[in-house]
Amino acid sequence: MDFDFYLSTMWSVLKALPLTLEIWFFGIAFGLIIASGLTWLRASGYKFGEYFTRAYVFVFRGSPLLVQLYLIYFGLSQFDFVRHSPILWPILRDPMYCTIVAMALNTAAYESEIFRGALRAVPVGQIEAAKAFGMSAFTRFRLVTLPIALRLALPAYSTEIILMTKATALASVVTIMEMMGTAQKIQHDTFRPIEVLTCAGVIYLLLNLSIARLFAWVEYRLSPHLRPPPEQSQQIKPVPEVL
């Protein structure tokens, strides 16, 4: 075992972690915004909204993220109007922006489905109670529907976020030197795929472990009502079910 090589590779790949996190963060942030819009469209009751979101989910969930990324990065620049657009071109000529756009559009399709399911699973009785106490639609949503739906969506949402972490590796195919891109470069330079890819794999594992623990903690904090009642938990110490 060549520890020095492992260490230096580890360090080189780690230096690319901020870039990976940047793609990850902006991808899921914009994805969340788009997904919220889609969920709202779908729930609004307008026929157009329903057809649009269905078509959106069909396209972006049904085709590979890699295809979407290539189409956005290599494909869209084939159109003259894109190259001459003062708004589109600065975004679409940059591989970093393209990756973020592709990730956001892709994850939004999955997330909107997660949110739709969570909204539908909110117990009708609790919404009715909010109505019966004179709450307006907005207050009802803010105090009852949204808090309950968020708790229901969290487990599936955390899985989607972990999938997105791994998807950031695709940025390497459009020249971004994030962790995977860096690892590939070292591999090409040294012809030592096992060591290099093991290092990258371990960092992705640790990254996802922290994300999973973070979500488990949030879930634990948000659902005291699903744990044993107080007097029972005084006897049995509550063990957070992390992972």
Add this chain to the structure above:
Amino acid sequence: MSANVAAAAQAASSPDDKAAISVKDLRKCFGDHEVLKGISLEAHKGDVISILGSSGSGKSTMLRCINLLETPDSGEVRVDGELIQMKRSRDGHQLPADIRQVERIRANLAMVFQSFNLWSHMTVLENLVAAPTHVLKRPRAECLEQAEALLKRVGIWERRNYYPPHMSGGQQQRAAIARALAMNPKVMLFDEPTSALDPELVGEVLRVMRSLAEEGRTMLVVTHEMGFARDVSSKVMFLHKGEVDTVGEPKEMFARPPTPQFKQFIANFNK
């Protein structure tokens, strides 16, 4: 004819004698099935009206039409003399004309549900404070103080920081009654409040309801508790197949059932 007009004008304008709840000729269909076939009801301040009927007789639907959880197909509902304005949609369905008015009226008509419907992600105390602070816009400190007093009254103050799933059905229903009381409602609507409870838990809820009746609250109670209907309520209304079969003074009605349907109904309960 002119007498009717005069009576109607009087009902609309006289402020002293307005009924707390007045329902006229309420009709409601679910698909082809006509659940309410023209129901009328008047509840004055301090009335405790028990609404009886076998399942499917429309009693819950009637109650839910009063606070517009169900939209009646026709008929009118007045709360404290104020008519709930309705309009027709393009496909001929009736809709509330002004949702703000409906929300304002609902805030005066606290409801207690069969399955409690406490908000499960809030503690009992938060359940009691949510609507008064956000709907009535009362100061939070004042609401908290009132909430604690109400929880003491229904005997679950020790559980104020519990979440609903951690309490027994009887405790949850008492919390739900306290939540309704926290709105200082003009009228309380009870939709089979004891039907989802284990038999040994029914008593604690009925005791709370009885104490509310005794302090002169206006209550509409859809129930299967014959004891409560006979001993506590000031009026009993018996629905049969979507129509008012009979209305009367409880002791009299139970002693001498005025219609064969009602006689049959209570006979089934005494078996």
